[in-house]
């Protein structure tokens with residue numbers, strides 16, 4: 001696959017894609033649909049958000065199903081249940097839970113880590129902004145990853161379950177990972193434009209990085225926003241830099257649209273005249289390079 005560059009009109013085409021996008025239709029298919037109705041405040045947004053982002057693996061129907069099963073384990077607000085003092089009953093309720101390779105005992109440990117953290121801190125934003133000031137977005141993500149692993153405040157919690165720390169990769173330690181789930185969580189917390197929550201006010205939206213899932217990566221590669229064929233932190237930086245040139249204040253506003261263009265089937269990921277004809281970014285798409293729609 002050779003180098004590909006979009007047209008000079010890409011900013012206008014992306015804006016058009018954004019303006020015409022059916023946000024409500026796609027929100028119903030997004031993990032956010034499972035937390036927006038039950039978020040009450042910043043604390044509950046962080047707790048439910050980190051659980052939803054941690055489970056954001058695989059297709060969206062399975063993710064929403066996993067969250068629904070989790071919320072149904074106990075009547076009442078799930079964030080309250082997760083932040084309550086741990087009990088044998090909660091451990092037993094969570095024990096059989098599985099979503100892909102993520103297990104209930106890991107979520108039970110995460111709940112206890114969050115409870116211990118909030119005993120001394122108001123928000124996960126506190127950790128993020130320390131890292132952001134020291135070394136930028138990746139360092140902020142690194143700080144949050146270490147908090148979630150329990151580093152520094154896990155005394156009395158016992159050893160974590162197997163595989164627990166791997167749920168929260170840091171771009172400083174694992175640059176081959178796009179760290180999509182934590183990056184997605186930070187997008188939800190920082191952006192205050194629909195469909196995100198905007199509870200974190202100390203992180204400028206211009207600092208955000210794109211949560212590079214397979215759909216966003218495919219379209220970014222085919223629009224020439226990156227030449228990197230594998231997802232990695234370097235690819236995250238490259239795609240974000242390209243989007244920042246289009247919208248320096250809020251580069252990640254395109255993320256939901258690009259992601260759900262792929263999830264919904266709006267983009268077939270192949271040349272299909274019926275679907276691609278009205279696509280706003282068709283003139284920039286690698287698959288249509290040098291081809292006219294009308295035969």
Ligand code: SF4
Pocket residue numbers: 219222266267268269270271272275276279280281282285286287288
């Ligand atoms: S032109 Fe077709 S393949 Fe290319 S981005 Fe648009 S819908 Fe997807």
